[in-house]
Amino acid sequence: MRNIVQVQDLHHTYLPGTPFEAVSLRGVDMEVAEREIAAIIGPTGSGKSTLIQHFNALIRPQMGKVIIDGQDLSDGNLDVRALRRDVGMVFQTPEQQLFEQYVGDDIAFGPRNSGFDATEVRRRVRKAMEMVGLGFEEFKDRLTFSLSGGEMRKVAIAGVLALEPKILILDEPTCGLDPGTSRELLCRIRELHDNQGVTIILVSHNMEDVAQLADRIYVLVDGQTVLDGTPRQIFSQPQSLRDYSLDVPQATQVMHGLRSRGREVRGDILTVCEAEEEICRCFGFAEGGGTGVT
Amino acid sequence: MIRIENLHHTYNIGQPNAVVALRGIDLLIREGEYVVIIGRNGSGKSTLARHLNALLLPTEGDVWINNINTKDAQHVREIRHTVGMVFQVPDNQLVATVVEEDVAFGPENMGLPHAELRERVDEALLLVGMTPYRTRPPHMLSAGQKQRVAIAGIMAMRPRCLVLDEATAMLDPRGRREVLDTVRELHGNGVTVLTITHFMSEAVEGNRVIVMDQGRTAMDGPPREIFSQTEKLRDLGLDLPPVTQLAQRLHQRHPAFSGSLLTVDEIVEGLCRFPQPVEVVA
């Protein structure tokens, strides 16, 4: 699979040459393959927002290269409009950007800006709403601000999906949502990836979500990629994770705890199910609810 | 300390868009407790919280704070000095342009003399660990830091009870940890704590868990007891934290292993009491 996103030695400084100068990125390298789900994790202030804003040309590379789908984003002749159709960006708490009175109109904002005709806009809006689980007929004429928080977030995400992007970037998609809505949203993101072949880049603090969804994780600390690999590779390094004060899924924490007590268990466990299996295997617990050792 | 009798609350009562939020709550909260209130969205958690400092008044029933009824308009100030509240969005609680002035806002409202204002601000900032940031403007702080300043602002009023209304929902893991550590310490110093959250993993912080559903209290007891009722929790739309899920599954596989464990350390300890078998059954 070719790389749809390539970042090479990217640097960025805010307000250079002023007394308020602040270095945000110090040489970031990153690659995302087509149809992959990549996650970027790191503490606040590590440069995650700055990094992802390069992907749809909100920020241009000051030093280093960013190549999206073969296009070099340092190119002066870059068609920014077209890029923003291919790279959809969902910011943190996206429901704050809703402005149209009716749900359907707000979701149509993106396609309308792209210049599609009314039929095409309608088709896209319908498809986007279905993808997030808002029935087209039921919701398109609802008043935007009469919806619940979770519903408004879905409207905001649909607004980006209506552009039918190849790459979808989500910044903390489940921030502030209750567990039930969170889970539903992540399922739909998964579906989007599986059914439509969309490349997903996730920025998240929620380690359990990241462990389950991501194919590849990039750990960003202080403007640099300090770790990258599959979830199993990343989470099986307790010392590194502690150094960077990152949260680890609870199931993984248990395994690390056992290992530090000298028990021979795998350290690259990600889910409760896997932990259960591995512990039972290791400690000789019965298979499936028995009363003793088989 | 807090007594709630037959509390009902309906928003927009008597109007076509009326919403019943609370349907008869009876509750007694004693000094020194750390109560965690959990429930789905719409279960009435926030509505309940806002009755505790008279921000909302019951449409039926009574709420007594240290034997003062919240409907008693003369004593509302006293109630708000006794029960302090921290809200979900850190930014929207900070009033002043400088941290220490914001912390002073509450005590200023109490009409305290200047020397005491100074003392309380210093004390509160120390309690939450934000003393080095005293002269910073709020917009230069992280969300977790802002929330701690908000807590300091409340603690400067020296309330007996602290209510946190989804105070960690908008924070990243580090911010959440900072706030939880601060609250734990405050509880250790004798403050009664009431947290509203939808993070099940925060429920283990308290010594009492109340589960709300559709305006009523559905479950009420210590964390271990509540978490052992998996079925009921699932019906109420709640999930156990991964740690407890794991413990329960292991318990099913091997009944000698206790299923009501709440923390990672407890599971590790529990497992380490079992010898690792020399020969692993294939």
Add this chain to the structure above:
Amino acid sequence: MSEISAFRHVTIGQYLPYGSLVHRFDPRAKLVMFTLLVATVTFADSYTASLLLLAVLLGITHLSRVPLRYALQGLRPALPWIAIFATLQLLFYKGQAGGQECQILWSWGFIDITTCSVRLVALMVPRLLEFMILISLLTLTTSTTELTHGLERLLSPLKRLRFPAHELALVFTIALRFAPTFAQELEKIMKAQASRGADFGEQGRLRFIQRTRNTLPLMVPLFLSALRRAEDLSLAMEARGYTGGQGRTSFIQLKAAPQDCVAVAVVCCFSAFILLHDFTALDELVVGTLGNLTRVAFSCVGH
């Protein structure tokens, strides 16, 4: 656009904490002196007064340790306009100024440079400089906290006349507190809408209505956010026992020192002197000297 992100590193209100004598004056004293000097600059109407004022203000700037360049940087974007305006006035002003007959100094077609137009321009330019210096001095040497508290204290005697001094000060404080927050939010909304293809760059070609519609995706969310914040904040203030200005004490204490009274007294006297003294004699001296100098300069250039 991305530069606003770093806003969190920038302090609001441009306060430069140099700790000079001017910094240490009580904010009430500074506000009073500021008002007096603004009035003096506005009504001073002679060359000598203008020069005196300029000299005094430059002296105060020096005392405050604020770099002059910094104090005047607010004028920089307006410089071309000032130059154009001044030139137009110089060449085309045909009215009266200075209480004496206007003499034509130079003529060409319908362009007349008269003593009156020269006087107008010669007084306008220093005046602009002086205003700029005064405002900069006030905001660069006084923190926003001091300013709002100073203003509130000064106006509090008016509370007896139902003037809402406390409420006004609180409104200012909250506005200053949230200004950077709204700037950050505006930036975030701009980026979100731009990511959906909204265009905020193109002007000119679009008709007025179209351009106004274009701002809706920015204004509506920002407005709604402001309302939400206002609601949350008022709830938080209530929870912290706020019931209005009655019975509140203040964390910030303002103590007037002898140096403040002296400073205010000095400025009072100076202002009175500038406004009341008759400078016509001195003016003629100044004009005469400058006139001779100019003639000498022209004759040198001529050779």
